Every structure is written in structure tokens, then in C-alpha cells.
Amino acid sequence: MSSDLWHFAEQLYSQPGVETACLELQEHGADVCLLLCGAWLGVNGVECSAERAAQLRAMSQPWQEQVVRCLRGVRQDWRARAFDDPQLKALREQVKQLELQAERIQLERLAGLATQWPRSDQPSVGLWLTSLSAPLADSGRAAQNLLCDSATALARL
Template sequence: MCADLWSFALSTYARPGVEAACLRLQEQGADVCLLLCGAWLERRGVAHSPERVRMLQQVAHPWRVQVVEPLRQVRVQWRAMAQQDAQLATLREQVKTLELEAERTLLARLQALAQTWPINEVVGQHQWLEGLATEAANLDRDALQQLRVAATNT
């Protein structure tokens, strides 16, 4: 098991089908960093509570809205033009790197918050993903389950 959230996220995201599941959930408004954190907390046996969910969301929301999403919007907006313009393609890759670094920073902040929560409190508790997903993403049980299974095997 990966001790730190960043390593866990990279390892889980690289598993077959997880990237596609995460992108589907993201399209439905879910914060993939929060979901990866939730999977990490489930894997560590951290007890789920509404207060802990709120605390994680309070850390994630402003960073996602003010930092990650604007970078993502620029990257996506430049996708088509970058196929025709090598210089723009290079800049787009730099934006993509910044977006990934912003997500890494968010995961570090989430880990710092959750680091003091006791581990191995519960076994087989599967409430974190559902608690951290948006209502729309909660309807995509297959994507959430794909992420959960991959995280369990990381």
C-alpha cells in the first residue's frame, strides 16, 4: 500500500480503466482529486464522517475552482489549435504540466489534513467515494466501483 496520497493516486490512476472512469466522473462534476483521496482513505481504513467530508471539500473546492480548473480550461481550449501550431503545442504541454502540479499540490493539502485521522479504524467501509462524489457522479456506480476496485488492488 502506498503511504502517501500522491503515490497512491499515480498508482491507482495508471491501473486499467481507471483513467476513463475518472474522466467520466469528472465530466459529471466530480473532483477526481477528492475521489482519489476518498479511495486512499477507504484503503487506509479511515472512518468516514460528514464532518471529515466537509473539511476535505473546504480544502479542495477553492483550489480546484481558482487554480486547477482555469489551467484545465486553457489546456482544453488550445487542444485543436495546438494540432496546427507547434509553438502552441509546446505551451499547451507546459500548461498541462502546471495543471498536474496543481493537482499534486491539492493532493498534498488533502493528505496534510487527513494525516492525523486514525487508520485501520474500520474494515470494508465503503462510504468515502459516495460521500465525496457529486450527485450526478454518484449515479455512475460503475465508474465509482472501477475506482474502488483499482484502489483496493494498489
């Protein structure tokens, strides 16, 4: 099951509106990798529990804060300056690739944690997303709902 999470995340992210929804959730402080993992677990019928959600958050939070957000911060800080500086633009692109690689590692770690959790035929995407997200403003909830609906639709394909 663990090798499928990255592929699932790529497919889900490419669905109409999902990239925008994920960026919006990220702006609201959500860990999008954690939410993508939750959607994947829900689609695969893994039962959501407070204990499992806590395990996923405990694994995800340090990596997200100490690696992914640091790389993202550098990339975002360089956005305006890189526009007129080809060398900085090239460095910024390398940082972007490192950020993506860090997110992939985070997803691999999350999937590895969940590998032994049993599956069922009962999808629970909404429960996982609610359990793994911080309290969201109305626009954040709308983005979360779009992510849930898209993951459920993707699972039907």
C-alpha cells in the same frame, strides 16, 4: 501518511480502466483529486464521517475551482488550435504540466488535513467515495464503482 497519497494516486490511476473512469467522473463534475483522496483514506482504514468529508470538500473546492479547472480549461481550449501550431502545442504542454502540479499540490493539502486522523483495519473506500461525490448519473456511478474496486484491489497487492 501524507506523502503516500501522490504515490497511491499514481498507482491507482495506472490500473486498467481507472484513467477512463476518472475522466468520466470529471465530466460529471466530480473532483477526481478529492475522490482519489477518499479512496486512499478508505484503503488506509480512516473512518469516514460527514464532518471529515466536509473538511476535505472545504479545502479542495476553492483550489479545484480557482486553479485546477482554470488550467484545465486553457489546456482544453487550445487542443484543436495546438494541432497545427508547434509553439502553441509547446505552451499547451507546459499548461498540462502546471495542471498536474496543481493537482499534486491539491492532493498534498488534502493529505495534510487527514494526517492526524486515526487508522483502523477496516477499509471504507465505498463510503468515502459516496460521501465525496456529487449525485451521479448511472454511468458516473459505474465509474465510481470501478474506482472503488480498483483501489480495494490495489490495497491487497
